[in-house]
Amino acid sequence: MIRPLLSILVLLVATPALAQSKPPLVLAAASLQESMTAAADAWAKQGHPKPVISFAASSALARQVEAGGDADLFVSADQEWMDALAARRLIVANTRVTFLGNRLVVVAAKGNPVRIPVRPPAALARVLAAGPLAMADAPVPAGRYAEAALRTLGVWAAVAPKVVRGDSVRAALTLVERGAAPLGIVYATDARASRMVRIAGVFPAASHPPITYPVARLASSRNPEGEAFRRFLISARGKAVFARYGFTAR
Incomplete structure (x- = not known):
C-alpha cells in the first residue's frame, strides 16, 4: 500500500505544477507567419504548450511593447526595432540573438512575364515606375529595405510617386495578389509562401x-516557457524549421 500511496502523492504534487504551465506569447514579424507557426507546432509536439503567436509589422509590435503590451518574446525583421526596445530596457539584453536572414525581391502575378533589370538604372526605373509598385510602409522593415535598395540603385526619385503602401510586407504582397499593383517589393520568403506570385527580380544584397x-x-516576461521556446528557435533544430521556408540561418 505504501508505493500506490506515494504515487498518488507524487501526482497530487505534480498536477498543480503542470496546470500552471501556460503557452508563451510571441510577437513575430509578419513575414514569419508560416515558418513561426511551423516552429510552434514542432515545439508543441515535444510536449510543450503551443505558443500563441501574434503576427504584424515589426514596427507595430514594437510599439505595442512600448505601450505596455504583455508578451514573452519579440522577433523583429530588422535590428532597428529591437534596438528601440533595448534602448528602453524592454528586452533582456543577453537573450537577444540574430538567428535568421532573408532576401529582398520584386514579385509579379504568376501570369505576368515581366523581368526586372537591376541595371542600368534607367531600365529599372522604367519598369518599376510603369504602374503602382506595392511596398510596406516606411516604418516597416521591408519598406525601409526596399527604399534603401531603390536609392542605392538610383531610381527612388522616379519610382516614389508610383509607390502604394501596405501596413506590413504581407499587405504589400496582397496588393499584387489581388491585382491592385502589378509589382511589389517583398521578401523572398513571402514570394515563396504565395501561390499567386512569382519572383521577377532579386535585389543585390549590397543595395540595402x-x-x-x-x-x-x-x-516583462515571467513565463519560463517563453525562454524555453526562444532557445528552441535559435537551436539547430529550430533554424532547420525556418530553412524549409526559405530563410537563411545566421
Whole structure:
C-alpha cells in the first residue's frame, strides 16, 4: 500500500505544477507567419504548450511593447526595432540573438512575364515606375529595405510617386495578389509562401542593409516557457524549421 500511496502523492504534487504551465506569447514579424507557426507546432509536439503567436509589422509590435503590451518574446525583421526596445530596457539584453536572414525581391502575378533589370538604372526605373509598385510602409522593415535598395540603385526619385503602401510586407504582397499593383517589393520568403506570385527580380544584397531577424525575451516576461521556446528557435533544430521556408540561418 505504501508505493500506490506515494504515487498518488507524487501526482497530487505534480498536477498543480503542470496546470500552471501556460503557452508563451510571441510577437513575430509578419513575414514569419508560416515558418513561426511551423516552429510552434514542432515545439508543441515535444510536449510543450503551443505558443500563441501574434503576427504584424515589426514596427507595430514594437510599439505595442512600448505601450505596455504583455508578451514573452519579440522577433523583429530588422535590428532597428529591437534596438528601440533595448534602448528602453524592454528586452533582456543577453537573450537577444540574430538567428535568421532573408532576401529582398520584386514579385509579379504568376501570369505576368515581366523581368526586372537591376541595371542600368534607367531600365529599372522604367519598369518599376510603369504602374503602382506595392511596398510596406516606411516604418516597416521591408519598406525601409526596399527604399534603401531603390536609392542605392538610383531610381527612388522616379519610382516614389508610383509607390502604394501596405501596413506590413504581407499587405504589400496582397496588393499584387489581388491585382491592385502589378509589382511589389517583398521578401523572398513571402514570394515563396504565395501561390499567386512569382519572383521577377532579386535585389543585390549590397543595395540595402542586411535583412536579419533578431529574437529576444521581453523584460516583462515571467513565463519560463517563453525562454524555453526562444532557445528552441535559435537551436539547430529550430533554424532547420525556418530553412524549409526559405530563410537563411545566421
